[in-house]
Structures are given as C-alpha cells and as structure tokens.
Amino acid sequence: MTVTEILFGRLGWDALPFWHMLQNPTFKSVINDLIASGAGLMVVLGALVVVAGVSWLGKWGYLWREWLTSPDHKRIGIMFIVIALVMLARAIVEAVFMRAQQAVGLNGGFLTAEHFGQLFTTHGTIMVFFMGMPFLTGVINYVMPLQIGARDLSFPVLNLVSLGLTAAGAALVMVSLVLEPFSTGGWTGYAPFTELSYNPGAGVDYWIWAVSLSTFSSTLSGINFAVTIYKKRAPGMTLFRMPLFTWTALCTAILMIFGMPPLTVATGLLALDRYLDFHMFTTDLGGNMMNYVNLFWAFGHPEVYILILPAFGVFSEVFATFSGKRLYGYTVLVMATICIAVLSFTVWLHHFFTMGQSANVNAAFGIATMLIGIPTGVKVYDWMLTMYRGRVRMSVPMIYAVGFILLFVLGGMSGVILATPSVDYQVHNSLFLVAHFHNMLIPGVLFGMLAAVNYWFPKAFGFRLEERWGRRAAWLWILGFMLAFFPLYVLGMMGMPRRSVSFTNPAYLPWTVIAGIGALVALAALACLLLQLWVSVRDRDHNRVFAGDPWDGRSLEWATSAPPPEYNFPVIPEIYGRDAFMLEKDGGTPFQAPTQYQDIVMPANSAMGVIIGAAGFAAAFALTWYMWWLVVLSAVVMIGAAIARGFVRTTHYVISADEVRRTHEYWLREVEATTPIRRSQEQSGANRGRAVPPVEGAVQ
Amino acid sequence: MTAVSQQQKHFPALSALGACLLPATLSGCSSAPGFLDPQGPIARAQLGHFWFVVAMLAIVILPVLVLTPLILWRYRYGTSRAAYRPKWELTLWLDILIWGIPILIVVILSVVLWRQTHQLDPYRPLHSDQPPLEIQVVGYDWKWLFIYPEQHIATLGQLIVPVGRPVAFDLTSATVLQTFFIPALGSQIDVMNRMQTTLHLLADREGEFEGRNMQYNGDGFHEQRFTARAVNAQDFARFVADTRHEGIPLDQHNYRILARKGSTLEAAKALGESVTLPDDPLVRFSAVPDGLFDAIMRDAPLDWSELSPTTGGSATSAPATPHDTGGETSNPSASAASTTITTQGESAS
Amino acid sequence: MSRTITRHPGLNLGPAHDDDATDVREELVFGFWVFMMSDLIIFGMLFATYVTMLGATAGGPTPHDVLDIRPAFTETMLLLASSFTFGMASLALKYRQGRRHLVGWLLVTLVLGLAFVGHELHEFVSMFHAGYVPSRSGYLSSFFSLVPLHGLHVTFASLWLIAILFQIAVYGIDSQVKNGLLRLAILWHFLDIVWIGIFSLVYLGGAA
Amino acid sequence: MSYRQLSQEERQELGREQRSYLWGLGLSLLLTLLPFGLAAFTDMAHLTLWWIIGACALVQIVVHLRFFLHITLARNKREDLQLILFTVLILTLLCGGTLWILFDLYQRMMPNMMP
Numbered sequence A: 001m002t003v004t005e006i007l008f009g010r011l012g013w014d015a016l017p018f019w020h021m022l023q024n025p026t027f028k029s030v031i032n033d034l035i036a037s038g039a040g041l042m043v044v045l046g047a048l049v050v051v052a053g054v055s056w057l058g059k060w061g062y063l064w065r066e067w068l069t070s071p072d073h074k075r076i077g078i079m080f081i082v083i084a085l086v087m088l089a090r091a092i093v094e095a096v097f098m099r100a101q102q103a104v105g106l107n108g109g110f111l112t113a114e115h116f117g118q119l120f121t122t123h124g125t126i127m128v129f130f131m132g133m134p135f136l137t138g139v140i141n142y143v144m145p146l147q148i149g150a151r152d153l154s155f156p157v158l159n160l161v162s163l164g165l166t167a168a169g170a171a172l173v174m175v176s177l178v179l180e181p182f183s184t185g186g187w188t189g190y191a192p193f194t195e196l197s198y199n200p201g202a203g204v205d206y207w208i209w210a211v212s213l214s215t216f217s218s219t220l221s222g223i224n225f226a227v228t229i230y231k232k233r234a235p236g237m238t239l240f241r242m243p244l245f246t247w248t249a250l251c252t253a254i255l256m257i258f259g260m261p262p263l264t265v266a267t268g269l270l271a272l273d274r275y276l277d278f279h280m281f282t283t284d285l286g287g288n289m290m291n292y293v294n295l296f297w298a299f300g301h302p303e304v305y306i307l308i309l310p311a312f313g314v315f316s317e318v319f320a321t322f323s324g325k326r327l328y329g330y331t332v333l334v335m336a337t338i339c340i341a342v343l344s345f346t347v348w349l350h351h352f353f354t355m356g357q358s359a360n361v362n363a364a365f366g367i368a369t370m371l372i373g374i375p376t377g378v379k380v381y382d383w384m385l386t387m388y389r390g391r392v393r394m395s396v397p398m399i400y401a402v403g404f405i406l407l408f409v410l411g412g413m414s415g416v417i418l419a420t421p422s423v424d425y426q427v428h429n430s431l432f433l434v435a436h437f438h439n440m441l442i443p444g445v446l447f448g449m450l451a452a453v454n455y456w457f458p459k460a461f462g463f464r465l466e467e468r469w470g471r472r473a474a475w476l477w478i479l480g481f482m483l484a485f486f487p488l489y490v491l492g493m494m495g496m497p498r499r500s501v502s503f504t505n506p507a508y509l510p511w512t513v514i515a516g517i518g519a520l521v522a523l524a525a526l527a528c529l530l531l532q533l534w535v536s537v538r539d540r541d542h543n544r545v546f547a548g549d550p551w552d553g554r555s556l557e558w559a560t561s562a563p564p565p566e567y568n569f570p571v572i573p574e575i576y577g578r579d580a581f582m583l584e585k586d587g588g589t590p591f592q593a594p595t596q597y598q599d600i601v602m603p604a605n606s607a608m609g610v611i612i613g614a615a616g617f618a619a620a621f622a623l624t625w626y627m628w629w630l631v632v633l634s635a636v637v638m639i640g641a642a643i644a645r646g647f648v649r650t651t652h653y654v655i656s657a658d659e660v661r662r663t664h665e666y667w668l669r670e671v672e673a674t675t676p677i678r679r680s681q682e683q684s685g686a687n688r689g690r691a692v693p694p695v696e697g698a699v700q
Numbered sequence B: 001m002t003a004v005s006q007q008q009k010h011f012p013a014l015s016a017l018g019a020c021l022l023p024a025t026l027s028g029c030s031s032a033p034g035f036l037d038p039q040g041p042i043a044r045a046q047l048g049h050f051w052f053v054v055a056m057l058a059i060v061i062l063p064v065l066v067l068t069p070l071i072l073w074r075y076r077y078g079t080s081r082a083a084y085r086p087k088w089e090l091t092l093w094l095d096i097l098i099w100g101i102p103i104l105i106v107v108i109l110s111v112v113l114w115r116q117t118h119q120l121d122p123y124r125p126l127h128s129d130q131p132p133l134e135i136q137v138v139g140y141d142w143k144w145l146f147i148y149p150e151q152h153i154a155t156l157g158q159l160i161v162p163v164g165r166p167v168a169f170d171l172t173s174a175t176v177l178q179t180f181f182i183p184a185l186g187s188q189i190d191v192m193n194r195m196q197t198t199l200h201l202l203a204d205r206e207g208e209f210e211g212r213n214m215q216y217n218g219d220g221f222h223e224q225r226f227t228a229r230a231v232n233a234q235d236f237a238r239f240v241a242d243t244r245h246e247g248i249p250l251d252q253h254n255y256r257i258l259a260r261k262g263s264t265l266e267a268a269k270a271l272g273e274s275v276t277l278p279d280d281p282l283v284r285f286s287a288v289p290d291g292l293f294d295a296i297m298r299d300a301p302l303d304w305s306e307l308s309p310t311t312g313g314s315a316t317s318a319p320a321t322p323h324d325t326g327g328e329t330s331n332p333s334a335s336a337a338s339t340t341i342t343t344q345g346e347s348a349s
Numbered sequence C: 001m002s003r004t005i006t007r008h009p010g011l012n013l014g015p016a017h018d019d020d021a022t023d024v025r026e027e028l029v030f031g032f033w034v035f036m037m038s039d040l041i042i043f044g045m046l047f048a049t050y051v052t053m054l055g056a057t058a059g060g061p062t063p064h065d066v067l068d069i070r071p072a073f074t075e076t077m078l079l080l081a082s083s084f085t086f087g088m089a090s091l092a093l094k095y096r097q098g099r100r101h102l103v104g105w106l107l108v109t110l111v112l113g114l115a116f117v118g119h120e121l122h123e124f125v126s127m128f129h130a131g132y133v134p135s136r137s138g139y140l141s142s143f144f145s146l147v148p149l150h151g152l153h154v155t156f157a158s159l160w161l162i163a164i165l166f167q168i169a170v171y172g173i174d175s176q177v178k179n180g181l182l183r184l185a186i187l188w189h190f191l192d193i194v195w196i197g198i199f200s201l202v203y204l205g206g207a208a
Numbered sequence D: 001m002s003y004r005q006l007s008q009e010e011r012q013e014l015g016r017e018q019r020s021y022l023w024g025l026g027l028s029l030l031l032t033l034l035p036f037g038l039a040a041f042t043d044m045a046h047l048t049l050w051w052i053i054g055a056c057a058l059v060q061i062v063v064h065l066r067f068f069l070h071i072t073l074a075r076n077k078r079e080d081l082q083l084i085l086f087t088v089l090i091l092t093l094l095c096g097g098t099l100w101i102l103f104d105l106y107q108r109m110m111p112n113m114m115p
C-alpha cells in the first residue's frame, strides 16, 4: 500500500467528471462529460461564491452566532428550508435534463445510459430525502411550536444535530458531482444490483451514506417533534384543540419514528454486504434479495405519507383561513389523519405485487391499500365543505390548494388503480407509475410546501410575498404539471418502462415531446417564483406586516409579531378552545398586555450541530472512498463531542423580564397604531398585519 | 376450442367503452399492440378490470372535479347572494355520506379485487384442452434466453409461441432482479437469481408483440427487448424443426458468450450469427442440454460437467413432445369487445 | 411524603429532588424512551430477518451447529444481574443514599456490563475460529447483524456510564448527572429486554 | 448530594421499591431458568418447547417493564403506556407482515429456504 492509497483510499483522478472524456473522446462522452463537469463546476463555484461573499461582507461571526449555532427553532426551520431549496434547484435541473433526453430519445438522444441512470437516481434521492424531508421538517420546525404556544422544541440542541446531519447528507450528494460517480440504482437502490459484485464503484456507497445521514436526521427530528407536541403545549391546549397542521405534524413525527428504522436496517445490511462481505441480499451463499425490497418498502410507503401529511396540514389551515370559516369536521379530519398514519404501515407490499407471492397476500395488501382512500377522500370532501358557505379569497396559497384538490384526486385514482394487483401487473414499473407519484408529489407535497411558504412567509420575515408573480407562478405550475405528467399516464399504458434512457417505438415520441414542453413550463413557473421573491424583497417596506396577522388567521402563530421574538410569546398564552387566536379576536381581547412579565430562560448556542454534521460528512465521505483513517478519526470526534457535551453545564441563558416587557410593549403600541383592514384590502399596501374584528368583517 | 373464456368474460362492455374513450391513445400504439390492445385472455381481463376500477372511482372523483369550481364561484369573496356561515362545522348526514359512499365503493372494489387477483394469479394454469407449452426463461444482462425444454431448443431475441395454446413459463435470472413482461398478453413477473417464478399466458391472435424487461438493471436496460411472435401450429412446428437443424449448439463455449454482459444484438454478433434485422435479432440454439435451467438456478458459475450434452434426443417422456398438429389458425376465442379494439387499432395504422 | 407520581418510564426521582428541573426531566426521559421505541423497531426488523434467514445456510453450518446455549446462558445471567444492580443504583440516587453507595452500585454494574461484552466477544472469536464467519452464509450474516448489534449497544452504554462516572467526579451529583442516569437506566433495562428476545429466539429456539 | 436521613415514610417506600426490584430479579431468574433447563437438559418435543420458550420470554418482558422500567397500568396521565402499545402494534404489523410475505415467497419460488 502506498501512502496515497492510505491517505486517499480508492479516490483517484478518474473520479473527476471530465476524466473519461480525456481518456476516450467520443462525441457522446464529450457531451456527457461536459454536462457533468459543468454541474461539478457549479458546485465548486457556488461554494466559492458563498465563502467569498460571507468573507466580503465580514459576516462569519454573524453567521456562526445567529444561525449555525443558534438553537432557535425558527432559525433552524429556515435553514432546513434553505437546504431544501438549494437541493431542489439541482433536482429540477436534473428533471429537465431527463425530460429533454426523452423528448429526443427515439433511438438515442444525447445522454449516455450511465449518465441517465445517475440522473434519475440523484433526482429521486434528492427530491425525497433532501428536498421533501428538509422542507417539511423546516416548516414544522418553524410553525408547530408557535401553534402550540411553546418557546422552542423540547430538544433544541438535538434539533441542531438533525440539521447538521441533513446538511451533511446533502453536501455528500453535492460532492458526488465533483468526485464521481453516484449510484445508478434508483432512489430505491434495489439489491442485488447495488451489491458489490454488480456495482463495485463508489456510487452506491455515496447513496447509502447520504441516505443514512438523512435517515438519522429524520428519526431525531421525529422524536423531537413528537415530544414537543406531547409535553410542551400551552396550558389549556388539549390534543383536540391543536390546529390541524400540528396534528399532521404529530402524525408525521410518529411515522418518522417508526418508519425510518426499516430503512436504516435495509441500508445498514446492504452496507454490511458491501463492506464486510456479508450475504444478506447477495445472489449467492444464501443471500435473499427479496428481503431488501421488503425492508425498503416497509419504510418507503410510510415515507410517502410522511411527505404528504404535513402538506395536508398546510392545506387545512389555508382552506379555513382563506374561506374565512371554521374547518369543517375538525374531529373527523383528525381521525382521518390518524387512520392514514396507522394504515400506512399495512400496505407496503403494493410496491412489489409482481414479485411472485400468492394471490392471498396480494389481495390482502391490495385491499388494505384501497382502505387508505377512504380517510383521504373524507379529507378531500371536508376541505370542500370548508369552502362551502364560506367566503373564498383566491390568494396564492388558495390557488395552490385548489390546484391540489383537483389534481390530487386524479393521482389518488391512479393510486387505487395501482393498488389493484391484476392491473398493477400491467403498469408496474411503467411511466404510469411515474405519473402517479409525481401526481401525488407535485400537487401534493410541492404545492403544499409552496402554499406554506406563501402563507407563513410574512410571519417569518415580516413582509408579504408579492401577489401577482405568485399567481403567475401558481397557474404556470398547475399547467406545467399537467403537461409534463399526464402524457406519462398514456405512455405507461402503452408499455413504456420507467428509467429508460431511450426507446424504439415511434408512437411514444409525441407524448415525450409534450412532457418535455411541460417541464419547460414548470421551469418558467420556477422563474416566476424567483421573480416573486425578488420583487417581494425589493418592495419589502411596502408590504410590512409587523402587527403579525396579515390573513385574519385563526391559530396562535398569528398572535405574535412578525417576525416573532426569539422566545415567541412574552407570556405563555392560556388556551380556551380551538382556533385560539380567532377566539380571542371574537371575544375582542387580542393583543393584551399581561399583568406581569417574567424572566425567560432560553437554550444557549451550541456548536454540536456543526461538529456532528462535519464529522458525519467526513465519516460518510471517507467510507465511500475507503479512507479508513478518516473514518476512525471522525468516529472519535463524534463520540468525543457527545461525551464532552455531557460536561457542559451552561446550557441556558436568561432574558430579563424588563427586556421582554420593552419589546412587547413596543409591539403592542405598533399594533394599536395599525389600521385594521378588511379582507378586500388584503393584497394592498394597507395590509399591515391587523384584521378588522370578525363581526364587522363578516358583513363584507 | 380453448376453454379460457372464463377469464375473458369480465367487463367486455367496459373494454369497449375504453376503446372508444381513448382513440388517440390507440392510434398511438398501432405499431405494436400492448395493454390497450390485448391479444390474449389475461391482458384482456386486466384491461377490463382497469376500466371497471376507473368507472367506480369516477363516482367519487367526478363530484370533486365538478363541485369544487362551483363552490369556488358561488362562495367567492365579495358575493352577497350565498349564505355565509363562518361557524358551521358539522352536519351529521353529510358526514355519513362522505364516509358511506367511499366505504361502499371500496367494498365493491375489494370484492372484485379479491376475485380477480385469484383468477389472474400468474401461477394459475389456464384451462385448455391443449396441454400447455413449457418454456423456460432466463434473464441475463441485457437479454432473454428462451428454452423449450421438451423440444431441446432455445432462442435469444425472439419468443415464438403457438397461437391458442397456453404457455407455461418457468422463469429465473442469471443476474440481478428483472421483470419479464409481454404487455399484449398479460402479467409481468419478477425473475430472480436462484429462484423460480411461474407465469401462464396465452395468445389468441397471431401477431408480433413487444416484450421486455421492466426492472432497471444497468446500462443496457433500455435495449433488453424481444419480440414475442404468436404463430399457428404449422409455423410453430416448422420453427422447431428448423431450429433443430440450423441452430447453433448451446454448449459451454457458446453459453459463455451468451452470458456476457451485452444486448441481444451484441450476443448474436459474438455468436457468429448473421443478423438481418438489427431491430429484431434472433439466435437459435439446438442441442440444449437437459437440466440447463435448473443448473442455472442452482449454481453459479455453471457446472457443465453435470449437464449431459444431449443432441435433441427425446430424453423426456412422450406426451410432452410438441404438438405438431391440431393447432388452430383462426381465432376461436376472440370476443366481440376485443375485436372492436383490434379493428380500431388496425384502422388507425 | 406520599408515593411518587410516575411521570415517565423508569425510576422517577420524585419531588424530593431539587427543583424546577422536573418538567425538563420528564421531557428528556420521555424523549429517550421514544428513541428506544424507534430502536426497538430496528431490532424487530432484524429479528424478523433472522427468522427468514434460518434456512439460508447455503450448505454451511446450521443453527444447530453454530449456537451454544451455555455461554449465552452465562451472558444472560450477567446482564440480568447488571439490570438489578443498576436498579439498586437508581434507588441509591432516588433516596440520596450518598455518593459512595451510588458510585459503588454503578461500578458493579459497569463491571457486569463489560464482562458481558467480553464474554460475548470471546464467543464470537471462537465462532470465527470454527469457521462460522458472516461471509460463509446468509444465515450467519443474519446472526452477525443481530447479536453483535446488541453487544455494540451494551458497549456504548458502558462508555456512557464511564462518562457519567467522570461527571460525578467533576460536578458531583447535580441535576444533569441525574438526568443522564435516569436515561442510561432506561437504556440498560431496555437492552436487557432485547436480550431476552435474543436469548429466547436465537439461542434457546435455535438449539432446540 | 450527600447522605441524607430518610423519614419514616421514605424508608418504607425505599423498602417497598427494593422488594419490587428483588421480585423482578427473582421472576426473571425463574423465567430464564425454566426454558433454559428444558432446552438444555430434556428432550422435549420441539413444538411444545418453542411455545414454552416464547411464553416465558413474553412474560419476562412484561416483568422487566413492570419491575425495572416501572411501566404500570396506573392512570396518571402517562403517554408511555400508549406509546408501548402503539409500538407493539407497529412491530406486529411490520414483523408479522415480513414473515408472512417472505415465507409465502419462499414457498412459491425457493422451497429450500424454508427452515
């Protein structure tokens, strides 16, 4: 063993994305390597720009104190969402490349099979683990403690660790653009294709460790959320007075706690196979690949509900708020959510109906799957009934919500079709399936998150998002989605398989072209979103809502300033019913000064997140490339940090009652000075975050 | 006459409805029949079931699609014509309705699902007065080998089956997980190394259908296609005889070439076959040793010393030899509904 | 003083102990318990996997050849005894029986835990010598993915115990040490429960 | 924390809790020794033996939960019992499902994997 081999393991020059082009310059390899190198360059440049920018502004200290080590759930939530957006940008570009490839994919196209394989694998992995999960974790992080009247999560430092682990996983995926290759095994990573004998390279290992980091992060977040909701609710906030978003957050948390372990087992055993010559899923010596598939989906199915439930919660809030009306069937909605969460552990086999098990098994799991349609349907009808007899304002979150309802039921329909084993035998692994899950993920998860951003952005940053560009983005989104994915239903019925770089049947071509156009429309929607963001930031003074209640909100998060102080509530509020803030407004008692202020104890900053994240990244990277010394080193750092943490005794600091009073009284004065507005003025500069009392408002 | 009609009688009317609903789609797939243009009883029953599910779901989905815009309009902000009840949150009979109807539909769907799943279980042999033709399928990266054990022949690239006679497939993989699928005939099924799955299909029309692997297995995945040809009994007998005479032996040397990574076309070239139709290559093997399939399943790498190098001798018992006569050239079992589909498909081409 | 109200799993210190920290403690311990439940799913899936791999011997050693219930019995006794001594330590903490008492019980527990790990390691080594290595068959792979994972947990728990002993040396028995001990106790008893599964299902069931 | 004189009541409670741990220890010993003895020293029919082992294990788990982890049925607003029951439910679903699925698959395609 040479020194370089010891130091760098199996990492060599051939990991550079342009290496093959230099070795073997064919037309295709040059194009593909140029694309890959461009992507790698973007990563490097992006990192450099960020580093240079922060240094230029001299903001390292600020970044460290106020963000990276801040245990404030609001800051952490925003950082989660930033990670999600960065990763989203990459995954979108990959999606557009895939659609472009298939639009010209009749007998060829411009991408190599290997490159295409990496594209769908990273796209799927990122969208699920590094876009969807951080996004919803971020939103829950930000909103849930505010909704239950808490100062922070139960375990703020653990929250930082979760953030660090997710960031580490995301960074690992990004690094794989510079030091190639990534896995081609899909986001599902089915063994034995991902076993060492079929895939000896570093790609699968990147995938295993990136996913593992994300899994640990989500498990910890789930625990944190669940305990917070159980133990930190404000006095009087019984379980059945919690806002629906908090309910969905609770169910998501429970799904995270119990749904992630099977994935840990699946990827862990796969790693044992690859690193220590185990035979869990290999084709020889008694390995059993079917169990990989089984374990993966025992996680995979709960996972899709982890993704969708918070979106359901967001839509529940949006429908009620923008219909100016109570949520129809609150209790029923809660029950339906719980039903969905529990049932989601009973259906995972529907992802492998074609494996060869007997009809009894298939039928049982098929029926269990269809059962989920019932509570989901009830939710849909409850949302419709929430609008019924209300006064519906078609603001941006509402456009997403309506687009969601209309498109989601179609995706649900294709889901039930897939749940029928005899039909699934025909459309399994086809583009019909791809259409189904994008039909759930985009109008469901993505629209949900976009609605959440539009809805809570003013709370987080103190100003509303600009409305016009937001509407354009929303409509383009709906259109782009339909163009991009409805053709895939047809293609799937025609037998076109998923994950296929090219095809020979000319009949597919018109449909793949339409789908390609759809992806471009979605890209235009993205452009509108960015414009919306830009215009909003530019005009932020015009759209300030310091008083904190721009939408005539119903739940507790609207009862504090925008943005809220780090301790959220100067005094923990007392709760007397559902829609707590609306109750106060109904009773004419919002914005009260308490009789007495008290010192507030807040968690102190901690570097644990950064340390564990950095060490986690180093360990994963080292494992991928076989740099054993670094593996040991980072393990020692992690354990050492955990032990050292046990010796830290200054874990809190105190904000004096005086300071709290000053801040609060300033805000109350500002609220007093704010003219309340009617909903017709909601989108104008007159909206400074205070609503006219409901009784007057109702008169229209 | 093949008595498989048991499986085809499901929902012919719905199939016809589907055929009318999707003319554009059908014209699209004229070049090779698929799910939407079934060529056998299994696929036909599956298509029927598909439309049945769609129809049942329409009952609960259409109200959403229609009523949502109506509600949005009627209760839009600023209107004064409709009632406004900001505190209304529950009406019992509405709740009974929104739980009851979906439950009812799921119950109906479940009953049908249970029956159909058992009926269309790929392991379930098809009823027929003809004995099934046995074919053993082996998946490689990235090609399919079809062994006809009774005939001691094998093919690569094309699967030739007699029309109207059930085919019993035994399947395995010599490499990673794959899925064997001929959409026009029915069910896809996983093939896995060291394991054997079973599939029963039947073609009731002559024709060429696309077949493929559906489960991603690497760089050559998109090329892992084959053509399934349903031919009449005489043609099938001729195919068997020709293959016995003209095929190359499937011996250790050729097997090793065959098992290398690569597409069918590459394998055909490496085996020294002159390929006339690059899109539709065919390699024929004679003298397939007995027990080859079992050996592939049992041990990797193959132990050739255990395999007897038979040269087409009929080591197997008599009744299993191919039926050279008695095949039907017509389409005895095509139902009215499926005829509609074919005509549409054909007229569009 | 009446009976302590139980607010969380494991031993509850009750109102005799400081302070305003009770709420924090309740959250911490409950959170840790939730974490244990998540961990339990991992073990559960590995148990199920193990059962499905019983036949995957690939012509190699069968469970009957591999498993020896006598060393496993010794390990069971060690672990059970350590659970009990940890319980005594918890009581020493709760009833403020003094630092010597507490540290004494903890040290006994630690020794028992380390003895368990050592004994198990010894068993694995002799298995390796007999050629029963994970790369031999799917069955052995599943054995070595389940049983050593439990051993790894015990190792980490022992490390944690050592860390807490050092904390006691530095800070005495303060609130944070108590929080740590309450959680570690839960981990310890939990690992004992997992071991009941391993001993019964893997060893007794396999040797029968 | 230093040594502290216990009140009468506290002393009683301490005794009670010590006895509780002893009970736990004794029952656990019994429930371990019984199946172990049967497995090691008798030629009992396998099926019966497995039933006994399984039953003893389950009872012993409950014993540990009760005497070492202090999980009781007392109704003082505790989430942990619900949590355990929920975990048991999910475990049953996941493990039961896994066993059902995989053994069914074995039967259909690789009978040699049946133990």
Ligand code: HEA
Residues within 6 Å of the ligand: A088, A092, A095, A096, A098, A099, A120, A121, A123, A124, A125, A127, A128, A131, A132, A185, A186, A187, A188, A434, A438, A441, A442, A445, A446, A450, A453, A484, A497, A498, A499, A500, A519, A522, A523, A525, A526, A529, A530, A533
């Ligand atoms: C949440 C999940 C998610 C999302 C959103 C998407 C979005 C898209 N996906 Fe993806 N996809 C997956 C999850 C997702 N996908 C998964 C899991 C797979 C399977 C992988 C595998 O096979 O293993 C897959 C596979 C997959 C394939 C491979 C199909 C095959 O197997 O052949 C393709 C092909 O074109 C594709 C296309 C697209 C396109 C065009 C979009 C477009 O909709 C994307 C366009 C998106 C935008 C333009 C984003 C808009 C911007 C914002 C929302 C952010 C702005 C917000 C603020 C500023 C506040 N996807």
Ligand code: HEA
Residues within 6 Å of the ligand: A188, A304, A305, A307, A308, A350, A351, A352, A369, A370, A372, A373, A374, A376, A377, A378, A380, A408, A409, A410, A411, A412, A413, A414, A415, A416, A418, A419, A420, A424, A427, A428, A429, A433, A436, A437, A440, A441, A444, A445, B060, B061, B064, B101, B102, B103, B105, B106
């Ligand atoms: C957010 C994500 C999400 C959601 C919410 C769903 C929801 C559902 N999914 Fe989907 N699914 C995925 C994401 C999602 N799925 C992904 C990512 C995959 C593929 C992964 C891969 O292979 O890479 C997949 C794959 C997948 C399969 C596997 C197919 C195959 O591999 O061959 C199946 C099969 O049963 C299925 C079914 C369903 C069903 C029945 C629902 C139901 O929950 C839908 C319920 C909703 C409705 C039914 C509509 C509204 C209801 C009414 C209006 C009331 C009336 C309804 C009835 C009476 C039924 N999904």
Ligand code: CUA
Residues within 6 Å of the ligand: A290, A355, A356, B190, B192, B195, B196, D105, D106, D109, D110
């Ligand atoms: Cu899959 Cu056997």
Ligand SMILES: [Cu+2]
Residues within 6 Å of the ligand: A300, A301, A304, A348, A350, A351
């Ligand atoms: Cu699913």
